[in-house]
Amino acid sequence: MSAIVWIAAVSLAAWLWLLLCQGFFWRTDVRLPSRRGPGDWPSVCVVVPARDEASVLPQSLPSLLAQDYPGQAEIFLIDDGSSDGTGELARDLAKRHGGLPLTVDSPGEPPAGWTGKLWAVRHGISRARVRAPEYLLLTDADIAHAPDSLRELVAAARTGGFDLVSQMARLRVESVWERLVVPAFVYFFAQLYPFRRIAVPGGRTAAAAGGCVLLRTDAAERARIPDAIRQAVIDDVALARAVKNSGGRIWLGLADRVDSVRPYPRLHDLWRMVSRSAYAQLRHNPLLLVGTVLGLAVVYLVPSVALIAGLVTGNLAAAVIGGLAKLVMTATYVPMLRYYRQPPWLALLLPVTALLYLLMTVDSAVQHYRGHGAAWKGRTYARPDAALEEQ
Template sequence: MSALTWIAIASLAAWAWLLLGQGWFWRTDVRLPPYRAEGEGPWPTVAVVVPARDEAEVLPMSLPSLLEQDYPGQAVVFLVDDGSSDGTADRARALADDSKGLPLVIASPGEPEPGWTGKLWAVRHGIELARAQVEPEYLLLTDADIAHEPDSLRALVCAARAADLDLVSQMARLRVHTAWERLIVPAFVYFFAQLYPFRWVNRPGARAAAAAGGCVLLRTEAAERARVPESIRQSVIDDVALARAVKRAGRPAAERAGAGRGSVAAGRGRRAGGGRIWLGLAERVDSVRPYPHLRELWQMVARSAYAQLRHNPLLLLGTVLGLAVIYLAPPVAVCVGALQGERTTWLVGAVTWAVLAGSYLPMLRYYRQPAWLAPLLPLIALLYLLMTVDSAVQHYRGRGAAWKGRTYTRPEAAP
């Protein structure tokens, strides 16, 4: 057999392991459980913290959904204007004046101190304001481009209390209106789930930890134990860093022994002793940020891809080789096998291509996209490979992790 045939066989073996041994990452059934509409009181106080930098365009589609939350307890929205130049704060005030819902507090912390990313600097200021004004039991950290259904906050709080969770996060459904969004966006969530399988993240005692920064409900006590956001102030991928900090911080022994009696899930959490987190796909939380062209989607991925690899050239090389073997080898084997009449090469490549395409179908259904996009997954993986390489190139040129006029250095290089 040719070398390409052996590579195709290695790809098929890798897919067998991924499908069966990587936390069932391809399934899309990890969702918030249904909640009871009545009988959940008394309701805890919640502070909604929204960092916003140059978000005047998307605020009319997102901020009213927060102000109009149907939440029985006390809740206050804190929008932190992170040095915007487009009138974000004025737009927020106008939207609040038109709303009769939750109160809105607008603040600006000024430019971030050295060693802080702008978003986490804004989050820090919002949490400090919340603690000073309302003493919240929970913090809802949500991005300015995220729209929530009216019962979103209620559902998050119910889930956190029912399972005694320190952190509940939902991966907001991203926008898929343009052709490039339909091609790139579902794969973004697919690859994220492959890297951080939701079932592993949600398993008490497991090392896996991740969150989706657009929608995170965080117990205030857990934030204090984990020293959030100070402990992650340099993180570019702040949502994953937040989940790791909460899980690592754990809980006091007395709280672990007494919380959640009668709950099997809580019992497992007591044995494990770590902070309890949950991550799943959202049904009623959506991102309204448009990515009309490939350029915007490319920047979204490239700005943090090399940071995900810890700025390590060896990890970058391994990632490129891994993507090539797992995603690119099957269609190459099909084409070369067909042209050269190598039946075994063609057959192994075709089977592997069918397997990887089938693993993508549940995510396409979740995003309500046609099934014919599934065989294009190798092409999409090639685009992500190029984005990752470009992320490394931009990093070494001093332009890595750039977002809305700011560029962040490697954590160890920050003051």
């Protein structure tokens, strides 16, 4: 057999393994587990780290203020050195909309070894602990919650006995680039961290979605959150891993009415979102980078190349094997497109999207070795070991 047939066969084998053995990652029915309201609703403090979020806050903060929660709840918005009046706007929105009590505070610049977001989260948790809440809701400033969101999260955590319940907010998909890139972002995440495996006690898979994390306060203390993950750029996965490793039970699934209102209208915006942390996901390891690039090429690009090459050259085996691999790949992506209310034919473009993610990952590594690190909102973060050396 020719080389293209062998490579196509490897790709097909990889897709069959992903289809059947990777926790059914392609299914989108992992939603909040069965739940019932507790007899006594526990107290909750909501911690919102915010840096230069004035453009999205009017769409998100009112949804938190308006939470229909039967127990005691309070919001702490931590202004992480914003230059656009985020803190002042938050206070104004609270005055206009009323609802849950809001405290706005600022922790100052993060010390060496801390990311800005986690330093803000630490400050918010510290302020919240004065109220001795049973739960903390960690949510981003661009996340809008349905009125019963907090109630449903607490009910799910209490009913299932979970220490951490996280929902992956539905990201915005309105521009052409958002339609092409965003559903694939969640699809790739689920492929790396199959939701069904996350809730398995004692399992190795752990992840959360930083936009919406309900966390028991005692579990946070046991896992030393956020101090134990203070350098993490991908803080949500690190948080879930710390909680699970300390004996906590965790759950992650897709959200129905928790939405990100942050727009990514241009490819440049999405590129920055992915590339800022892609190489950190690979632990800044060049061997992992090479393996990832080769893996993406074989799994996502080879099926289309083999199919086209086989049809053009008359190589029936290459065309058939490549076509089967592409069929499996396309079929696994359709459920995510339906979740995002996108047309199924976009699944045919998944190889194009995968190529973009491959280039974003390479660019992330290039920026790292140029000394730019993980840059976000005016800050650049070095590798964890570099940060430790500076202390």
